[in-house]
Amino acid sequence: MSDLMRRVTEFLAAHDPAATDRWEFLRARFDAGLARIDWPQGLGGLGASPAEQAAVDAAFAAAGAPNNRPALGIIGLGMASPAILRHGTSKQQQRLLRPLWTGEEIWCQLFSEPGAGSDLASLATRAVRDGDDWVVNGQKVWTSLAQFARRAILVTRTDPNVPKHEGLTYFVLDMKAPGVEVRPLRQITGESEFNEVFLTDVRIPDADRLGAVGEGWAVAMTTLMSERTTIGGGHSPRNAMVAPLMNTWRSRPELRTAGLHERVLELWVQAEASRVAGVRRRQAQAAGRPGPEGSAAKLSFSELNQRITAVETELLGAEGLRYADWRPERAPEGTVPAANRRYLRSRGNSIEGGTSEILRNIIAERVLGLPPEVRVDKDIAWKDLPR
């Protein structure tokens, strides 16, 4: 048994999951360095290679340990934490990481605006310095999980007189602060997953600024890179993405047709190819050889998930015509929604976290080194750009 797994065993012996309070248990796991083994010592980790993280998680799950609400923690853990680790002060790291990891605090991401989506750097939400605080005004949109979130990562404009990438500053926002208003938006599936967020004279202490003034773009880039590997980069077992389709296919022979058989086989192959590529990418990352393959993962995941759920809906025929529920409540955590609901949700996969078009641009320009698009907004102060 590795040293690490011995630590896990000892920890579980000292903290019986069945007899320990959920949050106490998770906090203790964080303090023991067994939350994210690659995070630094004293900050939930051991400064180890992430290669064994999956084994650690599996051992905790097998012992019946409480989970940290991974579905709700996706933004905080997947996107905010890498930015905090990389750009935060040690005080900020001490304060923010533990409740984020335990799931006591759900986080959301206040990046997109009505006028700034793919072109995130053109955003208009203003932050103006006032003593030890910043005063923020603006509107954000498409903010997933804002209705549950305790904190948000927020990009603002602090200097309109310089080109758009240079005048940005990044903050951690307390969603309970006065002036923060969350209005749910209803989406294609009927439910309300994302929101509009209005910020009116919201005061943020300067201590909650992440990174230097005017250097918000670099912090945002760290966040966006992590976002892409988070979406579509999970430790999925064989068949995970295609599992519901396969279950229906196997259990309902009367629905099968030759044409669909072709498509199902092809989707199995593509899903497995994408999964094996993901395994290889994570191995490279764990071995300290991160490659550019991460940007491929999100792109192929999005499109595959769309095709898989489309075939499943078609396969279901008459059942695919009926919809479970158009009411705006979010489906409870842990349930697998019906195929046609997953089909509708999947249309967002190629938009959220950077559209497929933008990802292809990134691969073509940064990986393959093809020339960038012709730029009309370079070296022009943000305030002078046409909007």
Add this chain to the structure above:
Amino acid sequence: MSVVDPVMPDLLESEVEADLRSTVRTLLEKRASPAEVLRRTESDEPVDRALWAALIEVGITGLAVPEKLGGAGASWREAAVVGEELGRALAPVPYLGHSMAVAALLAVGDEDLLPELAAGERTATLAVSFSTMPGSASVGTTSVADARTADVLLVPAGTGASAELIAVEASTATITPVISLDMTRPLADIDIDASGGGRVVARGQAACAAVDHALRIGAMLLAAEQVGIADRVLEMTVAYLKERRQFGRIIGSYQVLKHRCADLWVALTQARAVARYAAVCAATDADDLSVAIALAKAHCGPAALRTAEEGVQLHGGIGFTWEHPAHLYLKRAAADAIALGSADRHKATLATLVDIPGPG
């Protein structure tokens, strides 16, 4: 039925493999330039025997053979690295056929021929039609790959309990070259003289298993080769798009072209992963080997072919010329997509292996 989740092995390249790759690549860059490969296809001697000899020197014929049989005692993983590099260069050498013969003999534990083949003192091939699918009964000896330079032919004969695998001296067979779609891998029809003798190396079930093993190893190496083809074509195409100007712009700055390249690159990263998975499964004789090979052939063939087709298109008129190597890659990719079982046939195999039954 492999519906269970396989434990995923290490898919990264080792240092030894990286060294092997760079040795082979350096050699091929020197000795098998596109112009040289094209010239070779137009000559009477479509296989580059001098290049083959140089590659034997490097030790590529014995990689998967244990040391006690005269090999390097490495594995099919390393052999796959070579396959990939030979694919990148479209090297006109009989590596694939020879490796299939070696695989068949390894399966039966032959101690007569293997040392010679491992050392590259003699060259062999598996005498089955190049379109034969692993797992299927071998279907004749027309369109056999790598037969023209073989000293020894491994010929499957008979079926079931009376099946045999016979090692025949090529000099006793009639080998008729045919004109091949893939100009860099010549095919031939073989006629074996029934009275010509030869040595039976395996009988019955063992003979069938050896042939099947050889075909699977061949398919695995072919998937590696397909990765090499896609890799090189994409590299060439991207280089061209960075240099060619039209309408006052480098054409690689047009988004529609960039996006097509990005999609090819995504398919390539996946092809590399699944081909590698098949190679590692072959090296360790993993339970998931059949799935891994069918997966690799189902994915890598179409990926390489699409890349080769896009390669011709994105080069415009120059890509349609005889001088430019784009057509050589297209022809190799098109032939490879049929060789050792098309993607559709491998998907049909998967239907059984991973339980995705058809209608009715």
